[in-house]
Amino acid sequence: MKMKTYIFLMLFLATALDPMPAFSQPAGRAQRSSIFERLTATDGIQLTLSTNVSALIADKKMQDYQPAVLTTPDGTSIAISVKPRGKFRRRISPIPPLKLKIKKKWLESEGLDTLNELKLVLPTSLDRTGDELVVREYLVYRMFEQASPYSIRARLVDLTLLNTGLGNEPRYTVKAILLEDEEELAARLEGQLVEQYGLTADSLDPTQAALTAMFQYMIGNTDWNVAEFRNLRMLRLPNGALTPVPFDFDFCGFVNAPYATPTSGLGIRSVRERFIQADGLRPEALSRAIDVLQNCKQGFYDLCRNGQVAAGAGEKLVQYLESFFREPQAYEKGK
Numbered sequence: 001m002k003m004k005t006y007i008f009l010m011l012f013l014a015t016a017l018d019p020m021p022a023f024s025q026p027a028g029r030a031q032r033s034s035i036f037e038r039l040t041a042t043d044g045i046q047l048t049l050s051t052n053v054s055a056l057i058a059d060k061k062m063q064d065y066q067p068a069v070l071t072t073p074d075g076t077s078i079a080i081s082v083k084p085r086g087k088f089r090r091r092i093s094p095i096p097p098l099k100l101k102i103k104k105k106w107l108e109s110e111g112l113d114t115l116n117e118l119k120l121v122l123p124t125s126l127d128r129t130g131d132e133l134v135v136r137e138y139l140v141y142r143m144f145e146q147a148s149p150y151s152i153r154a155r156l157v158d159l160t161l162l163n164t165g166l167g168n169e170p171r172y173t174v175k176a177i178l179l180e181d182e183e184e185l186a187a188r189l190e191g192q193l194v195e196q197y198g199l200t201a202d203s204l205d206p207t208q209a210a211l212t213a214m215f216q217y218m219i220g221n222t223d224w225n226v227a228e229f230r231n232l233r234m235l236r237l238p239n240g241a242l243t244p245v246p247f248d249f250d251f252c253g254f255v256n257a258p259y260a261t262p263t264s265g266l267g268i269r270s271v272r273e274r275f276i277q278a279d280g281l282r283p284e285a286l287s288r289a290i291d292v293l294q295n296c297k298q299g300f301y302d303l304c305r306n307g308q309v310a311a312g313a314g315e316k317l318v319q320y321l322e323s324f325f326r327e328p329q330a331y332e333k334g335k
Contacts, residue, residue, distance in 0.1 A: 032113045035102055036180045039072065039118075040155035044308075046073050047157050049120075051082055053095060053172070054165035060084050060096045070100070078102060085119065089250070092259065093124045095161065095172070115184045120159075121177035124250075124259070128310075131175040133250065133257050135308050136317070138177050140219055140249040146299045147215060147292055150189065150208055150235070152247050153180045156308065182233050185245065191235035194242065199226050199234070201280030205241040210278075210285035211292055212244050217276040218293060218324045220253025222263040225277070254320055274324070297325055 039045060051068035065081035072078070080103075084096035100118040107114050121137070123130025134156075141154030159176040162168040186193050201209050204226065212232075216224055224231040224246060233245040251260040253272040260271045268275050278286060304317040 032111060034113045034115050034180075034184055035107060036115075036118055036153065036155075036178065036184060038110075038112065040153075040157075040178060043155055045155070045157050046160070047071065047178075048160045048162060049082070050162040050164050050168065052165035053161055053163035056082075056084060056096060056098075057094065060090050065101060068100075070102075078106065089121075089124055093122060094126055095122050097121050113187075115181070115187060117181040117183060119179040119181060121179065122159075123174050123176075124257070126172060126174065129258075132310055132313065133255055134175040134177060136255040137249050138175075139303050139308070139317070140252065140254055141177070141179075141247075142303055143219075143296070143300050144215055144246065146296050146303075148208065148211055150243050150245050152182075152185055152233070152245060154178070179247075185233065186235060189235060189237065191237045191243065194234040194236050195229065196234065197227065197229045199229070199242070201226050201278070203242060204234075205237075205243045206282065206285045207288070208241075208243045210281050210289040212246050213276060213278045213281055214286055214289035214293060216246065216252075217274055217278075218321065219249065219255075220271055220274050220320070221249060221251060222266055222268075222271075222275055222277060223248070223251035223260075225263075254317065272320075294325070297321075 039047070048071040049068060050071070052066055055066060056062065062084050065083045068080050068082045070078045070080050081101045082098045084090050085099040086097040090096040098120040100120060102116045102118075104114045104116050107116055121134060123134050138154055138156045141152065145151045145153065155178050157176050157178050159174050161172040161174070163170060163172075180188075182193055185191075201213075209226075212224075216222075226232065226244065231246060231248040233247065235243045235245060237243055249255060250257050251262075251271060253270070253274070256272060262268045262271050262273065262275070266275045300321055301318050304321070305314045307314070309317065
């Protein structure tokens with residue numbers, strides 16, 4: 001019997017349990033606005049990044065920051081530093097994903113928090129397909145933000161890259177995702193980052209762990225793992241709970257990137273197939289996670305239909321999500 005069939009049979013037996021209580025919004029620390037919040041006050045903001053793109057392309061393993069200038073729509077130019085980041089996408093992308101660092105003195109002069117690092121996800125191809133995949137991954141981040149307050153904030157930006165290494169030419173205009181750095185995530189949720197391999201699911205906060213597992217199942221993602229500390233941030237919250245926060249969703253079936261493959265050894269051939277990774281999680285916790293996702297279903301559909309993906313693509317994304325919600329146990333609980 002496949003693992004997902006076993007889990008959903010157990011979920012069927014758990015349907016009489018009380019529904020999952022709503023997440024309580026974390027208080028967060030009292031702090032000044034961050035540069036992330038200033039730059040993303042409006043979704044879809046247009047930013048211009050001027051830097052030596054040629055150097056980034058030539059040395060994707062570069063460890064040192066190089067100078068850059070970030071220009072906002074109102075004409076404000078911010079002196080920053082950038083360097084390549086990531087693993088797989090750093091290798092395959094024409095321009096690698098970037099880490100951005102802003103000078104703390106400038107942040108202080110602007111009355112902003114001194115959390116000074118951001119992350120930028122760039123397309124894996126400089127064409128319409130690359131932009132489309134970025135937008136789909138952005139939608140996944142926003143869906144998880146709807147489902148849980150313990151999530152990494154992501155905002156879509158229209159980015160123009162000016163290559164100062166070649167006299168500001170060529171210029172690349174792409175869709176990109178601006179991500180808050182893990183240090184800001186921890187500060188916002190008043191948690192401490194934990195880097196520990198070999199953790200088990202039953203050592204985590206059961207509510208967030210089950211929601212993470214079920215959400216990953218919904219989007220068709222097997223590119224994550226608790227024990228291997230793969231594509232998860234771990235936060236120790238003030239109440240002592242160890243809380244997983246997922247990121248990097250480009251290998252999921254919802255995004256359906258041409259380079260994406262499922263994790264080996266699971267018996268599935270395509271990322272569009274679903275396989276639940278829920279060892280150590282109680283069926284009742286997974287059942288309650290379905291309740292949360294059911295409550296978010298319309299919000300998920302609205303995100304897919306908001307016009308940010310290509311014409312007709314939004315409905316296909318909805319259909320993929322519907323294939324999850326039509327599964328008998330998930331559907332029966334959501335009626």
